Amino acid sequence: MxxxxxxxxxxxxxxxxxxxxxxxxxxxxxxxxxxxxxxxxxxxxxxxxxxxxxxxxxxxxxxxERSDLVREVVVSVMSRTTEQAGSAAASEADPFAALRRFVHAAADERIGALCPMLSGAFDADHPDLHAGRGELEAAVQGLVERAQQAGRMRSDVAVGDLMVALSQLTRPLPGTACPNMDRFVHRHLQLFVDGLEAPARSELPGSAATLGDLRSEP
CATH class of the missing domain: 1.10.10 (Arc Repressor Mutant, subunit A)
Incomplete structure (x- = not known):
């Protein structure tokens, strides 16, 4: 040239x-x-x-536009949470300990606070959102599969169950500021994580929630 x-x-x-x-x-x-x-x-x-x-x-x-900033915050939190999943997998020899570490780290990223924003007026089909969600789901799926393959996590749950519980338990109650919930979040998450450990102590009703279930139309 x-x-x-x-x-x-x-x-x-x-x-x-x-x-x-x-x-x-x-x-x-x-x-x-x-x-x-x-x-x-x-x-x-x-x-x-x-x-x-x-x-x-x-x-x-x-x-x-406000929607541009909201979308960027959502993408940023998803990216940071994906990094936490990778860090947990790399830091813990026990795959269930890695899952536990990730769940608490995700809570510190305030992932539950994303839920109200995801219903806001911005383009939910934006390529950055799709890419960020795909990377996060793949990282969490890997944590769950490794824990189950090692016999450390009950087999009758799926990654969708984990994501639903994580989003619900870290979301502030209506009329309650998120920081006011901090003293409860990790306590309740630990109760949930204890219920994921194998061997299972009860039979769960219904079927495991997959990522596909979470994306399906009502």
Whole structure:
């Protein structure tokens, strides 16, 4: 390729965001995640900008619509939770201990607070959401399968059961702020996780919930 052609090729590429722009975006998403948990997804964007330490114009430059920011927070939490699943698998020799560690780590990521946001007015079919959900589901599926193959987790449950319980037990009660539930969440999750361990102490009614069941239309 000639020098002129190479220069022309470089000029048509999408410019990479500056480091300070990336840092601002990360601060905005982090602040939004905290405030969505504390106050819900309708918290004023000006308050999010103030907590992030950026100007309103900076926030709107990165996220022109509230739905853009909500989607980014959801993707961020899913990504962080997927990383927690990988970390748990790598850190624990006992596959059931890895599952237990992941469940508590996911609670600390406030994954249950996503549920009200997922019903919000944004594009639920956005490629980033699909990709993030697929990676998270695959990571959790791997934890469950390893624990069951090792005979450490009861065989009559599926990953859907785990995801339902995790989302429900980490979601604040109506009219209750999420931080006020912290003292109960890990206690109740531990009770749930104890019930997953093999050998099973009872026969469960119904059938195991799969990921497909969670996605099916009502």
């Amino acid at each position: 000639s020098a002129a052609a190479a220069e022309a090729s470089r000029s048509t590429r999408t410019p990479r965001p500056r480091a300070d722009a990336l840092r601002n975006r990360e601060r905005i998403v982090s602040a939004a995640r905290e405030m969505f948990v504390e106050h819900g997804p309708q918290v004023p964007l000006d308050e999010i900008a103030r907590r992030a330490g950026v100007g309103n114009a900076t926030l709107y430059r990165h996220f022109p």
